[in-house]
Structures are given as C-alpha cells and as structure tokens.
Amino acid sequence: MRLVGRGASAFASPTPDTVTSDNPRLRGALAPRFVAFYHHGTMSDATTTPETTASKANIREKGRLMSASEIDRTLVRLAHQIVEKQEGSSNLGLVGIKRRGIPLAERIAKIIEGIEKQPVQTGVLDISFYRDDLSTAGNKPIVEKGEIGFDIEGRDIVLLDDVLYTGRTIRAALDALFDHGRPRSVRLLVLIDRGHRELPIEAQFIGRVVPTSSKEIIEVKLREVDGNDQVLLVERLD
Numbered sequence: 001m002r003l004v005g006r007g008a009s010a011f012a013s014p015t016p017d018t019v020t021s022d023n024p025r026l027r028g029a030l031a032p033r034f035v036a037f038y039h040h041g042t043m044s045d046a047t048t049t050p051e052t053t054a055s056k057a058n059i060r061e062k063g064r065l066m067s068a069s070e071i072d073r074t075l076v077r078l079a080h081q082i083v084e085k086q087e088g089s090s091n092l093g094l095v096g097i098k099r100r101g102i103p104l105a106e107r108i109a110k111i112i113e114g115i116e117k118q119p120v121q122t123g124v125l126d127i128s129f130y131r132d133d134l135s136t137a138g139n140k141p142i143v144e145k146g147e148i149g150f151d152i153e154g155r156d157i158v159l160l161d162d163v164l165y166t167g168r169t170i171r172a173a174l175d176a177l178f179d180h181g182r183p184r185s186v187r188l189l190v191l192i193d194r195g196h197r198e199l200p201i202e203a204q205f206i207g208r209v210v211p212t213s214s215k216e217i218i219e220v221k222l223r224e225v226d227g228n229d230q231v232l233l234v235e236r237l238d
Contacts, residue, residue, distance in 0.1 A: 059217065059234045065210060068229035071191070071222075074207040075104070078189060079111035081205055086156055089116040091184070093155045095123045095148055097173050100162040103224035104191060108160070123148035125159075125173050153181040158205070162220040164190040167199035192218050192231060 066074070086092050089112050096105030102124055109120040125148065159173060170188060177186065189205035194212045210218060210233070219232040 058238050059236055062216070062233045062235050064230055065192070065208070065218070065233055066231035068223075071207075071229045071231070074191070075107050076111055078205050078207060079108045079115065082108070082158060082189070083112055083115055085187070085204070089113075089118060089120050091154075091156045093121045093123065093150060093152060093157050093183075095125055095152070095157055095159050095177065097159065097161040097169065098124055098126045098128075099225055100220055100222050101125075101160040103222045104160045104162065104189070106224075108189070121150045123150055123152075125176050127169070127172055127176060148177075148180050151181065152177070152183045155183045157183040157186045158189050159186060160189045162191050162222075163218050164188070164193045164201075164203055164206075165196055167197050167201035170201050171199055191220060194218050 082092070083089060092112070094105040094109050096102035105122045105124075109122045112120050157177065159170070159177065161169060161173070164170065174186065177183070187205065188201070188203040190203045191207040193203055193206050193209045194216075195209070196212070196214070212218065212233070213235075215236045217234045217236065219234055221228055221230050221232070223229050
C-alpha cells in the first residue's frame with residue numbers, strides 16, 4: 001500500500017501466478033495482483049490472532065504448495081517487480097516483520113543488490129503477538145520497542161511478511177512503522193496471500209494467492225528459521 005497524506009491507493013498490474021498443490025481445490029488457482037486501498041488513520045487498536053505451533057496430533061498435511069526451488073524463483077520475480085515499481089533501489093528500504101519476514105527481506109535485498117549493483121538497507125519490526133496467519137481468534141498485539149535499523153524518513157519502504165490473512169498483523173506493523181518516522185511510501189510484500197481479509201489491506205507484491213478455509217493453515221518454512229524451505233497446506237482436525 002502507498003500512503004500519501006491521510007489516504008492512499010496503489011494499483012498493481014494483473015500478473016497471474018498458478019498455485020500447484022496436491023489439493024484438487026487449489027490446483028491451477030490464479031494469483032492476480034490486487035488493487036489496494038488503504039486509509040492511514042489511528043491504528044493503536046490493532047488486534048491480531050494467535051500464533052500457535054499446532055500439535056502434530058491435531059493437524060493433517062494436505063499438500064505442499066511450494067518447494068525450495070519454487071520459493072527461490074518467486075523471490076527473484078518479486079525482487080524484479082520491486083525494482084520496476086520503484087524505478088531502481090536508491091531510495092528503497094526493506095523491513096521484515098519478525099520472524100519469517102526477516103529472511104525474506106534479507107534474501108530479496110541480496111537479489112536486488114545483484115540487479116542494481118548497490119546495497120539495499122534492511123530492517124526489522126519485532127512484533128511479538130499471536131499471529132495472523134493461523135487462526136481467527138483475536139488478541140492484542142505487543143509491539144516490541146527498538147529501532148528498525150535505519151532511518152525510514154522519506155524512504156520508499158517495502159514491508160515484508162510470509163502470510164497475509166485477515167490484515168491485522170499488517171495493521172499493527174504499520175502502526176509500529178510510523179512510530180519510527182514518516183516514509184515517502186509503504187508497500188507490502190507477502191509470500192502467500194490466503195484471503196479472508198477483515199481490513200482493507202492488500203499486498204502490492206504477492207508470491208502466490210492460495211484460497212483457504214478457516215480450518216486450513218499455511219505453514220511457511222524458511223531455512224534461516226526452520227532449517228528448510230517449503231510451504232505446506234495443513235488442516236486442523238479439532
């Protein structure tokens with residue numbers, strides 16, 4: 001989302017991507033780019049949902065959505081889209097939401113550095129709370145104090161996370177981001193958009209769109225955090 005004054009709008013080109021999965025309902029699904037509208041106002045009432053590691057006894061794996069090589073190719077595509085949208089990287093800053101947004105930011109920064117032949121600054125938003133990507137119960141987020149790592153004032157910021165679900169995580173992250181300064185623009189990158197939005201928040205850079213039910217969980221695994229790269233679709237049995 002691009003934030004300008006009190007309101008914002010962003011338009012992304014309709015570049016579809018195809019979901020591959022053992023789940024027949026997902027096979028061949030398209031991942032369009034969204035038109036995003038976001039109104040910048042008071043976001044201190046942000047809530048989000050529990051980040052829990054579901055017991056293996058209570059979940060069933062339904063299929064692998066992305067392999068390590070597919071994740072790598074997707075990140076290369078997203079990096080090129082960022083460079084094209086920003087018309088370079090001279091004013092760019094990437095901010096990853098802890099936990100898996102951090103390695104996404106670092107990997108994409110390296111790809112962009114290879115394209116543009118200049119360094120890209122990366123930072124961290126440490127938001128410790130029950131996460132948005134697993135379930136639908138809500139609790140107040142806790143935004144950890146601390147510096148992002150570079151001055152965001154007047155910069156073009158791309159905020160990165162692994163999964164976009166209701167939008168509550170991103171709402172809290174935006175609130176925290178603006179506590180650190182006033183960037184020129186803010187756009188959102190996610191590896192997976194699983195739908196079910198509760199807030200008018202959309203990503204401008206999307207790895208894949210995966211339709212899900214409320215019982216399904218997207219498990220993103222990245223080697224820096226989990227020891228391997230893959231995206232799984234699992235289902236709660238309770």
